[in-house]
Amino acid sequence: MSDSIRKFIHVDMDCFYAAVEMRDNPHYRGKPLAVGGSERQRGVISTCNYEARKFGVRSAMPTAQALKLCPNLLLVPGRMEVYKETSKHIREIFSRYTSLIEPLSLDEAYLDVTESLHCQNSATRIAQSIRNDIWNELQLTASAGVAPLKFLAKIASDLNKPNGQCVIPPDKVQEVVDGLDLGKIPGVGKVSLEKLNNAGLFTCHDVRTSDYRELIMKFGRMGASLWKKSHGIDEREVVVERERKSIGVERTFSQNISQYDECWQVIENKLFPELKQRLERAQPKRNVIKQGIKVKFADFKLTTIEHVHNQLDLEYFKDLLREVLERQNGREIRLLGLSVMLEPLENARQLTMFE
Numbered sequence: 495m496s497d498s499i500r501k502f503i504h505v506d507m508d509c510f511y512a513a514v515e516m517r518d519n520p521h522y523r524g525k526p527l528a529v530g531g532s533e534r535q536r537g538v539i540s541t542c543n544y545e546a547r548k549f550g551v552r553s554a555m556p557t558a559q560a561l562k563l564c565p566n567l568l569l570v571p572g573r574m575e576v577y578k579e580t581s582k583h584i585r586e587i588f589s590r591y592t593s594l595i596e597p598l599s600l601d602e603a604y605l606d607v608t609e610s611l612h613c614q615n616s617a618t619r620i621a622q623s624i625r626n627d628i629w630n631e632l633q634l635t636a637s638a639g640v641a642p643l644k645f646l647a648k649i650a651s652d653l654n655k656p657n658g659q660c661v662i663p664p665d666k667v668q669e670v671v672d673g674l675d676l677g678k679i680p681g682v683g684k685v686s687l688e689k690l691n692n693a694g695l696f697t698c699h700d701v702r703t704s705d706y707r708e709l710i711m712k713f714g715r716m717g718a719s720l721w722k723k724s725h726g727i728d729e730r731e732v733v734v735e736r737e738r739k740s741i742g743v744e745r746t747f748s749q750n751i752s753q754y755d756e757c758w759q760v761i762e763n764k765l766f767p768e769l770k771q772r773l774e775r776a777q778p779k780r781n782v783i784k785q786g787i788k789v790k791f792a793d794f795k796l797t798t799i800e801h802v803h804n805q806l807d808l809e810y811f812k813d814l815l816r817e818v819l820e821r822q823n824g825r826e827i828r829l830l831g832l833s834v835m836l837e838p839l840e841n842a843r844q845l846t847m848f849e
Contacts, residue, residue: 499664501617502732503605504639504647505624507584508656510601511577512543515570517633527568531557538746540572544656580632587627591620596732602651604644606732618661625659642667643728649678667726672699679723686716698724741776742788743768744831750792752826757815765832766808773806773834780836782806787814789821790829797821806834 507513511529516522526549530540537557549564561567581600588595591613594606605624613619621638628636635657639650642664650660662670675697677687693712695701701709702724709717722728743765751757773782785807786800799818803810811832 499608499642500606500731501608501610502641502644502647503607503617503621503624504641504644504651505584505588505603505605505621506637506639506648506651506655507601507628508635508637509541509543510634511541511572512546513634514573514577514580516543518576519570522568522570525568526551526564526566527570528557528560529570529572531560531569537569542567580634583632584628584636587624587631590627591624594732594734596734604647604732618659621659621661625657643726644730644732645680645723645728646670648680649674671724671726672697672702674698676701676720679720681719682716689713690720738776738836740833740835741769741772742786742831742833743772744788744829746790746829747827750826750828751830752822754815754819757819757827757830758812760830761811761815761832762808765830766811769832769834770806782834783837784835785810785814786833786835787811787818788829788831788833789818789827791822791825792828793825794828795825800833800835 512527515527515529524545526543526546528539528542528546528551531537539551539553539555539557539560541553542551542560546560546564546567549567551560551564551567557569577600584601585595585597585603588603588605592605592607592610596604598604605620607615607617607620609615610620613623617640621640625636625638628634637651637655637657638659639647639653639662640659641647641650641662646662646667650662653660676682676690676695679698682690690696690713695704698720701720704721706721709721711717713720745760745764751760782805783802784800785803786798788796788798790796797818799814801810801814
């Protein structure tokens with residue numbers, strides 16, 4: 495791999511699920527639309543179009559709240575198979591320009607085009623060409639960010655949405671970074687941002703001009719990461735093969751449940767068969783190393799329990815369920831989930847070699 499300045503593109507589809515629905519159903523266009531959230535009292539919005547966002551509707555928002563903000567909101571059920579097929583087509587378009595692709599989800603990915611020979615090796619032109627291909631072949635719009643650092647490419651892709659792109663050239667990196675609000679940095683959530691702000695840190699410039707040792711003492715690993723990013727340092731490469739560490743399934747109930755027997759019925763009849771099917775389909779040669787159970791109570795408090803167990807075992811979930819319900823304290827349950835942690839990929843590969 496060359497030692498030259500890296501050229502990263504972050505491509506992010508515009509309101510992907512909603513855009514697919516508007517493409518396939520023209521009468522949805524121009525109206526506030528949300529995908530998911532079919533249970534009006536208990537559902538959650540998966541994504542929404544820009545017309546809905548003008549009313550304050552956002553993804554992951556409870557449906558009831560979204561309908562208060564936008565009473566005329568159209569709710570449509572998701573069609574995951576259609577979204578997956580569309581995503582495969584988008585991935586195929588990416589592969590015409592580079593083999594270094596790191597998917598983050600169905601609707602976004604990092605691309606390293608440092609050594610791509612397409613478009614006279616111009617990352618800006620490659621991003622534009624990819625967006626043109628997506629529109630011409632799928633009638634969907636995408637936004638893109640181009641930068642010499644991964645985290646900046648991701649930030650840039652959000653700056654000219656929808657259907658735009660933003661380029662941050664190498665000689666502008668520090669200038670752009672200095673002006674960034676810390677809340678824009680990927681991985682900095684609300685709680686972390688509040689702690690940073692309370693310490694007088696609001697922008698990357700604030701972090702860059704801070705004492706490194708104090709940052710580490712106050713914020714640990716996050717402090718070290720922010721210090722690097724604030725100095726325009728991000729050594730991460732595009733990860734072509736991302737190791738999956740766990741698989742999980744869950745259910746949010748339209749009506750709360752409270753009893754052990756009710757929970758067990760959901761686990762035995764719904765969640766466990768689905769978890770088993772997902773495990774066989776996704777990672778057939780990886781061994782299970784832990785089993786876990788997750789419960790969200792009616793007050794929205796979440797609790798999880800995870801124990802070492804070397805195989806997928808329905809009976810073992812009985813013990814986990816009893817243990818987690820000891821924390822119930824009379825509360826009803828609105829969500830129940832199961833998960834398994836998988837052995838590291840390298841272990842599985844070595845075992846296959848010896849077999």
